[in-house]
Amino acid sequence: MAPKGVSRLIRVTDGVIGPVEPKKKTVKAKTRADYPGVSAAHLDIAEVYASPKLAGPPLCDELIALMQHTFTEEEASIARHIGPRARETAQSVAAAAHRPVEEVRPVLERLANEKCVLLAFGSGENRFYANLPLAAGTFEMVLMRTSMETLTDWHRRFCELFAALYETGFGVDYWGKRPPSVKYLPMGQVIQSHPAAYPSDKLEEIFDRYDSFGVTLCQCRIVEEMVGRGCGKPKEVCMALGISADRLIQAGKFRRIEKKEALEIKAEAEVQGLVTWITSLDPKLGGSSCSCCGDCCHMMRIISEFNVPGIIAPPHFMPCFDPTECTHCGKCALACPMGAITVDTRNKSLQHDPRRCIGCAQCAVACTPFKAVVMEAVPGVEDFKQDRSRGLTA
Ligand code: SF4
Ligand code: SF4
Ligand code: SF4
Known part of the structure; x- marks a missing residue:
């Protein structure tokens, strides 16, 4: 202990x-024939999320359970017509489902705006719907919020089922092959005046490149808290920067903050033993920065729990x-x-x-x-x- x-x-x-000891992959791949009691709509939507294009798990008990919880049979019968990495309009989904568009559009809007399992963008005839990988993508969209008060029993069950799927280790086949996308900053007090250093106490210099800041709750820590393994560290630490912040604040997913508050949150996160990463992006494209702990962060746990290379830059x-x-x-x-x-x-x-x-x-x-x-x-x-x-x- x-x-x-x-x-x-x-x-x-x-x-x-x-x-x-590192965990082993335990996911057990099955076929549709193994699920005689599961609706065709749920099997179809499970196959969409099982696609390698979405870095998905194989058809397995944990995926089926997550799909049955996430989508009602009616929702699954519509969302299954959006292929992995495809983008569809309400009209094209309605045509594929042989249903009137007036029936299909409200379901797609509910999945995008209430359950937050689909992305929706554009308007009118050019409004598109798309799906994202379960992780990273769907689980963050579903849980991204500024207050724990808005989490329901549906979210709690979603967290339990997502955690069960993650812990099968299905992702070990993908995680080591992705290009690194985030870099952790060393704690400032021990990196003194190195000419190439960008330690955490120089975060202000990085943040100076952005004019908008948004903060939201850490989705990894929400999952762990919901499954009874909360680490107790601060959750309001996930930040979006620049145009990413503007978009997510407008969508109600992030709270607008000033740069001063952003720096204060990051400083307190460090005091609490969290480590901060930042995306390596051109500031014009927006950016993000989270502060993570080894207990909850799925990016860290890929490496520390499953002992495979992750998406963290060297x-x-x-x-x-x-x-x-x-x-x-x-x-x-x-x-x-x-x-x-x-x-x-x-x-x-x-x-x-x-x-x-x-x-x-x-x-x-x-x-x-x-x-x-x-x-x-x-x-x-x-x-x-x-x-x-x-x-x-x-
Ligand atoms: S990951 Fe561990 S060993 Fe490496 S710098 Fe951080 S605390 Fe030290
Ligand atoms: S913390 Fe203790 S064990 Fe680790 S390097 Fe320092 S003295 Fe050695
Ligand atoms: S990356 Fe880190 S801070 Fe962001 S959601 Fe995951 S654990 Fe939380």
């Missing part, structure tokens, strides 16, 4: 502090451990959100797994008062400087 306040993915056994800084200063107290291993450090406090040894490390520097901050951890720039950091000159954020 890990001590109170430490990630549930860290264990302490016989004086050894380190990650829990860090620009890595911890370097000084054996002459290290007392093998284990505080760094308890603080690491990725389970990247194992300390044997009795036999006095320390191992660091660079494949899991996101360069967040929590270990260096935790190593007080010993100062046995120094964050060092990794080779290739010069490329990072070039990226910055091209306008990338991290």
